[in-house]
Amino acid sequence: MSPERSTASGPGRVLVLVYAVLAVAATARSAVQISRDLAAAPLAYLLSGFAALVYHAATLALARGTGRWRVLAWCAVGIEAAGVLAVGALSVARPELFAEATVWSRFGAGYGYVPLVLPFLGLGWLARTRPTAPGVPQ
Amino acid sequence: MLDGAGPSPARRILSGVWTPLALAVIAAAAVVTAWATHSALRNRAVVLRQLLAAGVVEALLVGQVAEAAVRSLRGDLPTDPATFWGYLATSLLVLPAAAAWAFAERTRWSSVVLAAAAVTVGVLEFRMLVVWAGG
Numbered sequence: 001m002s003p004e005r006s007t008a009s010g011p012g013r014v015l016v017l018v019y020a021v022l023a024v025a026a027t028a029r030s031a032v033q034i035s036r037d038l039a040a041a042p043l044a045y046l047l048s049g050f051a052a053l054v055y056h057a058a059t060l061a062l063a064r065g066t067g068r069w070r071v072l073a074w075c076a077v078g079i080e081a082a083g084v085l086a087v088g089a090l091s092v093a094r095p096e097l098f099a100e101a102t103v104w105s106r107f108g109a110g111y112g113y114v115p116l117v118l119p120f121l122g123l124g125w126l127a128r129t130r131p132t133a134p135g136v137p138q
Numbered sequence: 139m140l141d142g143a144g145p146s147p148a149r150r151i152l153s154g155v156w157t158p159l160a161l162a163v164i165a166a167a168a169v170v171t172a173w174a175t176h177s178a179l180r181n182r183a184v185v186l187r188q189l190l191a192a193g194v195v196e197a198l199l200v201g202q203v204a205e206a207a208v209r210s211l212r213g214d215l216p217t218d219p220a221t222f223w224g225y226l227a228t229s230l231l232v233l234p235a236a237a238a239w240a241f242a243e244r245t246r247w248s249s250v251v252l253a254a255a256a257v258t259v260g261v262l263e264f265r266m267l268v269v270w271a272g273g
Contacts, residue, residue: 009243009247010247011250013239013243013247013248013250014250014254017236017239017251017255018254021228021232021258024231025228028220028221028224028225028227028228029221029224032218032220112261
C-alpha cells in the first residue's frame with residue numbers, strides 16, 4: 001500500500017459511484033419534495049435535503065481522497081452513519097414524525113438498505129487506505 | 139390506462155411500447171452485470187466489447203427518453219413526472235461514468251464499477267416502471 005493512497009482508487013471507485021448515485025437520487029427526491037409541499041412533512045423533507053448535501057460532500061471527498069479531503073470524507077461518512085442509525089431508530093419509534101419517507105427512514109429500507117450499509121463500508125475503506133499505520137493519529 | 143374515455147389507437151400502441159422497452163433495458167443491464175461480474179471474478183479489467191454492450195443499454199435508455207417524451211406530449215403523463223424524469227436522467231449518467239472510469243482504472247475494479255453501474259440502471263429502470271404506474 002502506497003503512503004498516500006487515494007480513496008478513489010481500486011474498490012474505492014465502486015464506493016464513489018454508489019455514493020454519486022445516492023447523492024443524485026436524494027437530491028432529486030428532496031428537491032421535488034421541498035419545492036412541492038414542504039409544509040406537509042417539514043422535518044422529513046428538510047432531513048432529506050440535508051442527507052442529500054451530506055452525500056454530495058462524501059462523494060466529492062472520496063473522489064478526491066487525499067489530504068484534507070480525507071478529513072471531510074471522515075466527517076461526511078460519519079454523519080451519514082450516525083444519521084441513518086438515529087433517523088432509522090426514530091422513524092420506527094415515532095413514525096408520526098415522518099409522515100413522508102426520507103432516505104434514512106426505516107434504516108434506508110426504501111433504498112434497499114444501501115444507505116445503512118454504505119457509511120460503514122466507507123468508514124472501513126477510509127481506515128484501510130489511511131496513510132499512517134492503524135492506531136497512529138494522523 | 140383503464141379510464142372510461144378509452145385510449146386512441148396510437149396511444150394504445152405507445153402504451154404497449156413502454157413495458158417491453160423497459161424490460162429490454164433490464165435484460166440488457168443484467169447481461170452487462172453478469173459479464174462484468176465474470177470479469178471481476180477472473181481478475182480482469184473492462185474490455186472494449188463490454189463498453190459496446192453498455193452502449194447498447196445506453197442506446198435503449200435514449201430510446202426511452204424519446205418514447206417517454208412522445209407519450210408525455212400526447213398527454214399520457216407518468217403519475218409523478220418529476221420523479222420519473224429524475225430517474226431517467228440519472229440512469230443516463232451512470233454507464234458513461236463507469237465507462238470513463240474503466241479507462242482510468244485498468245484493474246479488476248473497473249469491472250466491479252461497471253457491474254455496479256449496470257445493477258443501478260436495472261434498479262432505476264424498475265423504479266421507473268413503478269413510478270409511471272403510480273407507485
